[in-house]
Amino acid sequence: MKVTFYGQNSLYIETEGKKLLVDPFISPNEATHGIVDINTLEVDYILVTHAHQDHVYDVETIAKRTNAVIVSNAEIASYYGEKGFQTHPMNHGGTWEFDFGSLKYVTAIHSSTFPDGKSGGLPGGFVLVSCGKTVYIAGDTSLTLDMKLIPMFFKLDLAILPIGDNFTMGVDEAVVAAEFVECDKILGCHYDTFGYIKIDHDYAKSTFEQKGKELILLNIGASINV
Numbered sequence: 001m002k003v004t005f006y007g008q009n010s011l012y013i014e015t016e017g018k019k020l021l022v023d024p025f026i027s028p029n030e031a032t033h034g035i036v037d038i039n040t041l042e043v044d045y046i047l048v049t050h051a052h053q054d055h056v057y058d059v060e061t062i063a064k065r066t067n068a069v070i071v072s073n074a075e076i077a078s079y080y081g082e083k084g085f086q087t088h089p090m091n092h093g094g095t096w097e098f099d100f101g102s103l104k105y106v107t108a109i110h111s112s113t114f115p116d117g118k119s120g121g122l123p124g125g126f127v128l129v130s131c132g133k134t135v136y137i138a139g140d141t142s143l144t145l146d147m148k149l150i151p152m153f154f155k156l157d158l159a160i161l162p163i164g165d166n167f168t169m170g171v172d173e174a175v176v177a178a179e180f181v182e183c184d185k186i187l188g189c190h191y192d193t194f195g196y197i198k199i200d201h202d203y204a205k206s207t208f209e210q211k212g213k214e215l216i217l218l219n220i221g222a223s224i225n226v
Contacts, residue, residue, distance in 0.1 A: 150182075
């Protein structure tokens with residue numbers, strides 16, 4: 001499984017011959033210009049954690065060109081389904097077997113409203129099991145005790161956690177989240193895109209190191225293999 005970071009919470013996951021795009025906020029992000037081209041990106045599935053603009057901005061443009069299936073909660077799936085897009089609705093606690101592996105939709109504590117003011121329902125995250133690996137995609141969330149449920153059912157190889165603070169967990173709470181989900185390898189997201197969520201990289205990495213955990217901060221367009 002190959003995971004590529006496209007800035008903010010945007011991730012490109014290649015697994016089992018399929019291409020998954022998570023929370024596409026690419027074209028408005030100047031840091032992606034010249035690195036990621038949404039007009040040539042191959043996508044089979046778009047995973048949406050919640051409805052905020054910095055997670056859904058490019059969903060319709062990409063889905064229209066690629067005919068990708070939009071996977072999210074029932075409200076978000078309905079929103080896009082009414083516009084004629086292919087969708088797969090889920091809800092908290094539910095799991096579905098796709099042709100790339102399985103997804104479980106799990107709790108996130110955040111808000112979720114589309115840019116046009118319509119409700120995006122309750123936000124969530126995903127646990128992806130594919131190619132013999134298990135990845136937790138937290139989405140935008142605060143620290144929550146529900147995270148302790150995840151290792152009761154899954155042994156994580158990677159946890160993708162927001163670390164930018166202000167709108168989500170910051171570094172100090174994300175370390176605790178890593179302990180809750182019992183994962184030592186963390187990919188940071190939702191940081192540095194704009195002023196409110198700028199972080200000190202050295203502090204962030206050393207904070208995780210002190211707890212015996214690795215925090216990975218990828219450049220946009222860079223990848224890791226899980």
